[in-house]
Amino acid sequence: MTGEANYTGGVISRFTGHPALTRFAWGVAGVGILATLWFLAGVWLESNSSTASFAAFGLIPTLEAIPELLAAGKLQAASAASGYRLGLGLLIAIVIGVPIGIVMGRVKWFQEYSNSAFQFLRMISPLSWMPLAVLVFATWNGSIIFLIAIASVWPVMFATAAGLAKIDPNWFKVARNLGATPLQMLSNVIMPAIAFDVFSGIRLALGVAWIVLVPAEYLGVTSGLGYAIEDARETLTYNHLTALVLTIGVIGYVLDSILVVLINRYSWQRGGA
Amino acid sequence: MAIRGTNIKIEGLTHRYRSRSGVTFNRVDLESPQGEALAIIGRSGCGKSTLLHIVAGLLKASEGSIKLDGNPIDGPSPKWVMMFQAPHLFPWMTVKQNVGVGLTFGNWSRATIDSRVDEAIRLVELQDFAQSNVQDLSGGQQQRVALARSLVMEPELLLLDEPFSALDAFTRSSLQHDVRAIAKRLGFNIILVTHDIDEAVIMADRAVIMAGSPGNIVHELDVDLPDPRDRGDPQVQKLRAELMDSFQEAANYNKPKAAALAG
Ligand SMILES: Nc1ncnc2c1ncn2[C@@H]1O[C@H](COP(=O)(O)OP(=O)(O)OP(=O)(O)O)[C@@H](O)[C@H]1O
Ligand SMILES: [Mg+2]
Numbered sequence: 001m002t003g004e005a006n007y008t009g010g011v012i013s014r015f016t017g018h019p020a021l022t023r024f025a026w027g028v029a030g031v032g033i034l035a036t037l038w039f040l041a042g043v044w045l046e047s048n049s050s051t052a053s054f055a056a057f058g059l060i061p062t063l064e065a066i067p068e069l070l071a072a073g074k075l076q077a078a079s080a081a082s083g084y085r086l087g088l089g090l091l092i093a094i095v096i097g098v099p100i101g102i103v104m105g106r107v108k109w110f111q112e113y114s115n116s117a118f119q120f121l122r123m124i125s126p127l128s129w130m131p132l133a134v135l136v137f138a139t140w141n142g143s144i145i146f147l148i149a150i151a152s153v154w155p156v157m158f159a160t161a162a163g164l165a166k167i168d169p170n171w172f173k174v175a176r177n178l179g180a181t182p183l184q185m186l187s188n189v190i191m192p193a194i195a196f197d198v199f200s201g202i203r204l205a206l207g208v209a210w211i212v213l214v215p216a217e218y219l220g221v222t223s224g225l226g227y228a229i230e231d232a233r234e235t236l237t238y239n240h241l242t243a244l245v246l247t248i249g250v251i252g253y254v255l256d257s258i259l260v261v262l263i264n265r266y267s268w269q270r271g272g273a
Numbered sequence: 274m275a276i277r278g279t280n281i282k283i284e285g286l287t288h289r290y291r292s293r294s295g296v297t298f299n300r301v302d303l304e305s306p307q308g309e310a311l312a313i314i315g316r317s318g319c320g321k322s323t324l325l326h327i328v329a330g331l332l333k334a335s336e337g338s339i340k341l342d343g344n345p346i347d348g349p350s351p352k353w354v355m356m357f358q359a360p361h362l363f364p365w366m367t368v369k370q371n372v373g374v375g376l377t378f379g380n381w382s383r384a385t386i387d388s389r390v391d392e393a394i395r396l397v398e399l400q401d402f403a404q405s406n407v408q409d410l411s412g413g414q415q416q417r418v419a420l421a422r423s424l425v426m427e428p429e430l431l432l433l434d435e436p437f438s439a440l441d442a443f444t445r446s447s448l449q450h451d452v453r454a455i456a457k458r459l460g461f462n463i464i465l466v467t468h469d470i471d472e473a474v475i476m477a478d479r480a481v482i483m484a485g486s487p488g489n490i491v492h493e494l495d496v497d498l499p500d501p502r503d504r505g506d507p508q509v510q511k512l513r514a515e516l517m518d519s520f521q522e523a524a525n526y527n528k529p530k531a532a533a534l535a536g
Contacts, residue, residue, distance in 0.1 A: 181378070
């Protein structure tokens with residue numbers, strides 16, 4: 001490459017040549033703008049005598065609260081409790097949703113019988129199951145996990161069924177021809193073929209579950225991020241409240257990013273598909 | 274890779290798709306000695322694919338039997354492998370993974386799979402693409418992968434259902450020569466189903482014509498030509514014309530004649 005070509009290419013490719021880097025730079029800029037607005041809002045709250053008592057909502061007090069909460073072990077405990085409920089609820093949704101989704105995609109009559117029933121159940125707001133869950137489950141913990149599971153199962157189920165619909169039946173013929181057992185058909189053909197859709201469904205489910213989790217924890221339980229927020233509100237430690245809200249955002253973002261990585265890892269469709 | 278062929282004996286093979294629908298073919302008898310490349314030629318819809326699916330063990334015949342070296346075929350097996358009209362590769366796998374997929378089904382050791390896959394990929398000359406995703410390959414290259422995926426099983430019998438009809442003339446011609454050369458070198462049997470008479474003359478040791486409704490074998494012709502076979506060779510053209518005549522005759526084929534032939 002000549003020096004000249006290198007020069008012109010270098011300047012442009014610093015941003016366009018590395019799409020991941022460009023995206024990262026934009027992300028940092030976006031977060032920076034958000035933080036600045038937050039900071040200015042905090043300054044405004046503090047400078048106004050009528051709102052000065054809410055100054056703890058600002059960026060600086062919030063950032064100061066994080067090491068405090070970490071030192072007290074509160075942030076870890078709350079995240080662990082919420083994470084446990086979220087994880088178990090999602091796991092139940094996957095264990096139930098994926099097999100039913102596979103049957104829906106493979107067995108035509110089952111799809112026809114079940115579709116409207118499932119679509120109907122799906123449209124029921126997950127939180128509206130709350131009173132019922134409390135009656136059925138002995139513990140608050142159990143009810144919350146149930147709510148997470150019932151909120152997450154639909155996206156997982158429907159995404160799995162949609163993935164199956166895209167499977168080329170010839171793949172089964174080829175696999176059978178080469179001596180695949182039904183179990184190998186599942187592990188070597190069906191699962192890799194639908195992994196992308198399943199993870200996309202789990203990503204949607206995670207979003208819903210994360211939204212359901214926090215309000216569910218406002219009630220009954222004495223652990224978790226939702227409870228900690230409610231607790232901070234009652235004890236008027238507003239900077240703890242915002243620190244917890246920030247934590248919820250960060251954890252949700254990280255979990256979502258992990259799923260995006262998995263989705264990309266298992267995406268095999270090319271082009272416009 | 275050393276593969277042995279097999280003696281194929283098809284007896285009284287009859288098939289109907291539904292118990293009340295008509296028979297697709299009726300009492301087909303066909304034999305093919307070890308190492309032979311046999312072509313079955315026939316018009317669209319006469320039951321060639323159905324016959325091949327039955328031989329592959331992917332479909333159960335209504336009546337009759339197929340035996341390889343005296344052992345009946347009762348399901349799919351690595352010993353008789355079918356190559357389809359389209360490659361039907363697994364798009365989430367590399368070339369190597371696609372070629373080795375049948376061996377992973379058979380729970381072969383990693384080392385065995387690796388060495389056999391490498392050899393099969395070399396046979397179809399795709400070494401440079403071993404790690405490519407199959408979606409990045411041309412149609413002809415994909416069909417080569419499908420061929421390697423079949424060859425890696427070291428089958429005694431390779432079943433080909435119009436395997437190259439979706440390819441352009443150049444690719445088709447070179448694959449026809451390659452498959453025949455590989456089969457002759459390794460010694461396995463081929464049953465090739467086609468409606469392309471050229472393909473039969475280039476690839477087969479013997480051609481049979483299937484016709485009628487229900488279908489049956491109405492004519493056969495030895496393709497006794499030296500290799501490699503060239504389309505322009507007068508001997509090839511002569512045989513081609515002969516086969517074309519029989520094919521046309523078969524097109525006008527009707528039941529009384531079948532009785533005459535049977536009797
Ligand atoms: N799955 C099926 N169910 C019912 N009938 C079928 C099925 N598959 C094929 N047939 C019928 O059986 C007959 C033979 O079909 P087959 O596919 O074996 O023909 P073919 O000789 O391979 O034709 P082509 O050259 O077009 O591939 C046709 O009349 C077809 O309609
Ligand atoms: Mg056919």
